[in-house]
Amino acid sequence: MGTSVQVSPLCGVYNENPLSYLVSIDGFNFLLDCGWNDLFDPSLLEPLSRVASTVDAVLLSHPDTLHLGALPYAMKQLGLSAPVYATEPVHRLGLLTMYDQYLSRKQVSDFDLFTLDDIDSAFQNVIRLTFSQNYHLSGKGEGIVIAPHVAGHMLGGSIWKITKDGEEVVYAVDYNHRKERHLNGTVLQSFVRPAVLITDAYNALYTNQTQSHHRDTEFLDTISKHLEVGEMLLPHWSQRSFSFPIYFLTYVSSSTIDYVKSFLEWMSDSISKSFETSRDNAFLLRHVTLLINKTDLDNAPPGPKVVLASMASLEAGFARDIFVEWANDPRNLVLFTETGQFGTLARMLQSAPPPKFVKVTMSKRVPLSGEELIAYEEEQNRLKREEALRASLVKEEETKVSHGPDDNSSEPMVIDTKTTHDVVGSHGPAYKDILIDGFVPPSSSVAPMFPFYDNTADWDEYGEVINPDDYVIKDEDMDRGAMHAGGDVDGRLDEATASLMLDTRPSKVISNELIVTVSCSLVKMDYEGRSDGRSIKSTIAHVSPLKLVLVHATAEATEHLKQHCLNSICPHVYGPKIEETIDVTSDLCAYKVQLSEKLMSNVIFKKLGDSEVAWVDSEVGKTESEKRCLQPMASAAAPHKPVLVGDLKMQDFKQFLASKGVQVEFAGGGALRCGEYVTLRKVGPTGQKGGASGPQQILIEGPLCEDYYKIRDYLYSQFYLL
């Protein structure tokens, strides 16, 4: 029997919540995506928290919050410890997305769900794969092969194929079949008849009519989608030589662009081709100014300008700030490039008709001053004293207690997390002394950049706890002079961002509610880069999975696609609810046999497209190694019902007949009139091409005449008779 496959959604079914699904293949649990929304609502993650510890592998599909936002939180708080698999750009840009999210959030609230360290450590263990790389899992997942393939939605965005014993499970969400300016289209169509396809119905009801070159732009988000628009703006700008500057404003803008420049392998053929011929990197954005804080923008010369700012939901970050500032001038335009997440400000603005007023809570982080500062410092000092006291207590305790190795290793770690390992904010007393962890300070930075370790914190019975890595001289000669202050793979951040992160001045968040008059124009243009409803249907029909699981869409869209697929694609369509486990184990029967040389020498294959077919009559025997083996029949085989193999397309056949000099035309009702008398038509249920609708029924009729037999011969020539 087949491999057992169970699917249970943890989030993101029958609505547009973030994506997160648990797929268990013969007991090996895959977590497909680990998303969160821009509101960071922990209640969404409840289902995940119940299963996080049983997850054996995490597969990430896209580098945005909806697909990987919860990873740091789940790793830190929910006990998720499985290895994570993603493509290089998903890893890299995902990391930057999370930095950007964190920094935007931190500016406006006391954000404490995760820290930059958590982000770093979550992304440290990502195993990076390239497209179409077949990665063989080992250990518990022995026999399972996973492979990311191009999804076409974002840079590095992948659809995942999980294979075990020839059984394929394909996870494809947010794919895009069209070629974008910088990305290739998805290869989903090349998968044929997988056992299970898990896909989204997100755009099932949406039909996109915009012509790509009619799209113009002003405003957008999500890091990698920026790129698309950035790319688009460029030739446009150079053509018209506008004098308006373009700004790209996120906390991680320049790192993003720098990384993207080196991701040329992952982009479309045309981009790499232009690099090969002219060595022009498409992301040397000559007309775009990269900004990492809003003051720079404010300092920019007044006048018309275009700003790309992050956070499409307008829930936090620069985009929200700018929106509030600009919304009441009718000359301004806010351009959305994708449908906002449900329940966010962006979604509200996109409703028709757009609201005249919106109520916005603006929060701001301000440094403490006056009495507050003093109070804070006192508090911190108190904490510091307590900390020191505790540390010394612990130390004493340790020396007293007969110390097994277990105690030693665990205890100092507990202290560790409390004192030194937080980069931002809660660092306690060390206002100016910053621990550098997780990013590289630029060479030009001065004193505060040097690592400082709080000596009071880490003591064990042998003295100060030493991190051996600090003393390892990395590959002596090689590193001499090359690296400034121990570079880290994890991140590369702009100078000002770094200082922003390191800014540990005591501060607080103040909020005030504003009513913003929305008098600027609001336009939505589709740069989402997802397939629309029609193409989704035709793609699914082409893939025609044996079983289909629909996720991530409104109830309406899910129902719609479900009905459509039930009617014309496959009989097994599921739309599981959250935490509902459905069993999509295929009821396929199969066994393996060896084909004996004797049998094969008598088989005459006929070539048909990619494959070759033949009829075999054989008898089961055993090989020396006791395997089942097919041998030629000892006696004459019983005759079988002949089979016509082939796929007749009326249009093609018409051309074929025309080339043979037969007069052909389409008559009404899909009938093909050949010559004067003979008609040819398809009868019976007209199923989808390659769908599960059974054999084609073709009817040829006419009076007894020579033409009839001639056309019948032509018709036969389109098929193989087995």
Next chain:
Amino acid sequence: MASSSTSLKRREQPMSREGDQLIVTPLGAGNEVGRSCVYMSFRGKTILFDCGINPAYSGMAALPYFDEIDPSTIDVLLITHFHLDHAASLPYFLEKTTFKGRVFMTHATKAIYKLLLTDYVKVSKVSVEDMLFDEHDINKSMDKIEVIDFHQTVEVNGIKFWCYTAGHVLGAAMFMVDIAGVRILYTGDYSREEDRHLRAAELPQFSPDICIIESTSGVQLHQSRHIREKRFTDVIHSTVAQGGRVLIPAFALGRAQELLLILDEYWANHPDLHNIPIYYASPLAKKCMAVYQTYILSMNDRIRNQFANSNPFVFKHISALNSIDDFRDVGPSVVMASPGGLQSGFSRQLFDIWCSDKRNACIIPGYMVEGTLAKTIINEPKEVTLMNGLTAPLNMQVHYISFSAHADYAQTSTFLKELMPPNIILVHGEANEMMRLKQKLFTEFPDGNTRIMNPKNCESVEMYFNSEKMAKTIGRLAEKTPDVGDSVSGILVKKGFTYQIMAPDDLHVFSQLSTATVTQRITIPFSGAFGVIAHRLGKIFESVESSTDEETGLPALKVHERVTVKQESEKHISLQWSSDPISDMVSDSIVALVLNISREVPKIIAEEEVAVKSEEENGKKVEKVIYALLVSLFGDVKLGENGKLVISVDGNVAHLDKESGDVESEHEGLKERVRVAFHRIQSAVKPIPLSAE
């Protein structure tokens, strides 16, 4: 070396074991260094690895022996890296031969390939007719080259392949090819040592059945990287300290970048050297810097970390020189110039100027091809010939410090021990070195399970692989797992090298193929009574059922449960049936019969007489036909004793019993063939059973 199709030879395919024979033939790089090109063929699939030239020759002489093969039969061409001896005959092969397969290389290789070959075409000083290709050919070839990323699995015509990092140079790859479960690893040039910017070659996850491996370094052992880097910097430091000049002839790409990284770093750490200029004199290297600055992801972690601060390929102490005219030779300096072999060009010009001053030094940083000046001066001759034909004393110090990014003996043997391939084929090595390597490897693998071969150019290595063809029976056909002796009948679908057996009804479920039924309906003019047809049909066919059509109430007949004959109107009858050969035949005979009725009056024939007579006649006829067909198949067929037919083919004899179809023969193959042939002939000449279901 003509490219005309007349000189293309088609390889003789042995008839019996065609599927199992694997042939590997080096067309270049067999017992030599340069013009790498290895041909491989297995189960009807052919692959060519690399397509290089021998840099020591020019024109046709530099090409691999392409006339040994038929380029049009090659399915896939895989290029490991951009060096001339691995990629430079590609434009020729793509544009000037009948090759029509697909070409793959990595992103970085493709980007540099174009720059490098364009430069090669410009620099090479051969006559127009000796030119293998021009810039136009290179540009055209770019469109045909497809890119493959490391580890990405690509399938072409059932050939699966993917590549691993090979070290050596930027973008260098080792290819693993999988044809029907047999794996072949072609290393190209590789290095297992991580250096300043490249990763070490990976160890493939799977052990290959055949490993085609380079043997450039033979049994040599490299010095450790630290020692040779120290030697290198020490020589340079002391030479410039004494006021001498240092010439480093190096190939523009690959090692040059590594050496520049070393120099830039050394200068950064030694402020006293800051007033001594370092130049690299290669416009090509300058152009390729953009590629090096982009494909950071193909490099090692060290470079990627440095990239976080500043691009390591933006040098602080090194400047580029466009030509010798820009170079002011006014004191100590370090110049890296191409070509590496000192054949001509900038490096040779400088060498000619500097070679007689003993303060100067020349550092040969890597492997040199036989026949080049660089190879000659390693042996420190007293005199050298200058480009203008004069001789001059060789006073400058010559240092050979190998930065070769080829695996040395230690790396090769550990690599092979990890992989344990049953077959090792050595290529890309000088004959003597290769022989020594082979001997030494024999001692490493003494158990005799490993074959080590070093074929010469055009010398084929043949191997046999027992390919078990496994099929998967799926769907309705597999509902019950059969026991020995049960029969299995269904459609066998072959895609690439995978086989599936399924019931015809499942065909559209498990494959992209679909089945069809063709219903035919013809009308025949017939104005007689329908009863006549019924009567006549009843005389000829065994089973004729009469019924009435439900809609019209007109009579209908069903012949052999296949063909329905209906009276449509006073003047027409219609025939309807579902197409298959037997039904077509039945319907044809009905048509003939109906036409006959309307043409002639029925005759009364003495049935039995005819029947007996015809049976005898038929018997004779059948025998004749069988005999004639057997003769046409096997040639020598005689009538033996007790009515058996004696068939002899190539000295093997088979006895065929015409009655039972039994065959006796010593030779299994012949026996099987005769049996099948006889069975088919019989089914062709005997009456067709109509009850086929």
